[in-house]
Amino acid sequence: MSGGWARSTRKSRLPSNWRSEIRPAAHARNPDHICHICGQPGGDRLDHKQPGDDHSPENLDWAHDATPPHCHRYKSSREGHAAKAANPPPGRKRPPEQHPGLL
Ligand SMILES: [Zn+2]
Numbered sequence: 654m655s656g657g658w659a660r661s662t663r664k665s666r667l668p669s670n671w672r673s674e675i676r677p678a679a680h681a682r683n684p685d686h687i688c689h690i691c692g693q694p695g696g697d698r699l700d701h702k703q704p705g706d707d708h709s710p711e712n713l714d715w716a717h718d719a720t721p722p723h724c725h726r727y728k729s730s731r732e733g734h735a736a737k738a739a740n741p742p743p744g745r746k747r748p749p750e751q752h753p754g755l756l
Pocket residue numbers: 688689690691692693696716717722723724725
């Protein structure tokens with residue numbers, strides 16, 4: 654269990670025509686559900702490329718979520734890692750010094 658979903662507030666609401674129009678239209682554009690993250694077919698989730706309330710076709714594409722290789726979950730965790738990497742803990746790296754015995 655990753656617990657990632659537990660903290661997800663999922664604030665973006667899906668429009669009422671999500672299932673009746675938006676999802677079928679996305680399927681028609683991309684019948685193989687080519688995953689926009691890994692480029693392989695079989696995505697099970699219609700993903701927002703830019704998180705938020707932009708449900709335009711340009712912002713929606715398929716991704717593997719519950720289906721291996723779970724690209725969408727990795728995408729989420731990568732965003733978390735990127736946030737950490739942008740603010741690394743200080744003082745862990747010293748410039749290399751020549752060993753005094755070699756001087
Ligand atoms: Zn994928």
